[in-house]
Amino acid sequence: MNRKALIEKINQLAQQDKQRRIDPRYLKIMGFLVAKGFLHTNKKIPLNPNEHINLEDALWVGRLVEPRVLEVLPAAYERFKKHFSGDAATIEKLEQIIDCIQQQDNHEIDFYGMSIEKIKPWFFIRLRDNRSKSIDKRKVSKSFRFKPETIKILKRLKNRTGQSETEILENLIAEAESDRFN
Amino acid sequence: MYINSVLTTYLNGLVYDEDSHLVWIPKDAKTINLFNFENIEVKLIDAESTLVSKAIHAPQKNKQLIRQAVASGQFPDLIDRIIENNGKLDFFLEDNNE
Numbered sequence: 001m002n003r004k005a006l007i008e009k010i011n012q013l014a015q016q017d018k019q020r021r022i023d024p025r026y027l028k029i030m031g032f033l034v035a036k037g038f039l040h041t042n043k044k045i046p047l048n049p050n051e052h053i054n055l056e057d058a059l060w061v062g063r064l065v066e067p068r069v070l071e072v073l074p075a076a077y078e079r080f081k082k083h084f085s086g087d088a089a090t091i092e093k094l095e096q097i098i099d100c101i102q103q104q105d106n107h108e109i110d111f112y113g114m115s116i117e118k119i120k121p122w123f124f125i126r127l128r129d130n131r132s133k134s135i136d137k138r139k140v141s142k143s144f145r146f147k148p149e150t151i152k153i154l155k156r157l158k159n160r161t162g163q164s165e166t167e168i169l170e171n172l173i174a175e176a177e178s179d180r181f182n
Numbered sequence: 183m184y185i186n187s188v189l190t191t192y193l194n195g196l197v198y199d200e201d202s203h204l205v206w207i208p209k210d211a212k213t214i215n216l217f218n219f220e221n222i223e224v225k226l227i228d229a230e231s232t233l234v235s236k237a238i239h240a241p242q243k244n245k246q247l248i249r250q251a252v253a254s255g256q257f258p259d260l261i262d263r264i265i266e267n268n269g270k271l272d273f274f275l276e277d278n279n280e
Binding site: 001003006007009010011013014015016017018065066067068 | 242243245246249250252253261271274275277
């Protein structure tokens with residue numbers, strides 16, 4: 001292809017790209033991901049933090065318009081599952097990625113060509129709302145059966161220190177762990 | 183952290199990227215000195231060289247950006263510099279059809 005034809009072809013594709021960037025699917029997905037703090041843009045787009053996202057639309061945007069969407073989509077899905085809907089195959093793929101990250105599994109896995117190394121860091125970022133916790137900071141519920149005397153002591157410690165019962169137990173566990181290695 | 187707070191104060195919100203040393207800068211890039219602190223030099227690289235770097239090392243992420251830059255006509259040497267640096271120009275002519 002000569003230079004002139006090459007530039008012509010690129011111009012044609014650039015025009016198509018431009019049209020895709022005003023597609024409602026692009027604006028909707030970007031509006032959501034930018035509002036949540038997963039992506040930044042220097043374009044003015046309406047922010048939609050409460051938007052409902054169709055996974056098929058998100059994949060269309062990621063494959064054809066903005067590849068960064070594929071990079072952050074698994075983390076966005078993991079944090080805001082209620083905002084997403086889609087077909088079983090895509091959801092299964094996303095769950096596999098989440099499992100892989102939770103298990104710290106180095107298994108070779110990708111999401112529509114996006115490697116796990118590129119996807120992983122987004123699971124640990126701090127988002128704009130400062131409310132939703134990242135996967136490593138989120139508390140996990142666990143039940144224990146204590147002797148009544150232990151409960152009394154825990155309550156006394158709570159009143160004395162002003163810490164929550166969970167904080168007291170977490171500190172004791174952390175201390176025990178550090179004693180083990182010192 | 184200190185570097186970031188200095189840059190944020192002086193550079194209107196610019197952030198120091200911990201992976202800066204991994205960024206590839208084309209040999210013929212032009213730079214402008216922005217700041218010369220005691221331990222930190224802040225330089226601005228010309229836009230075309232930034233585009234060349236992106237085209238060579240992150241073409242997938244920047245496909246549209248490169249096409250947009252070529253189509254804008256503002257970077258007349260961009261195509262030649264991508265070829266000179268062994269970039270795959272054909273990649274930017276590919277379109278993932280719907």
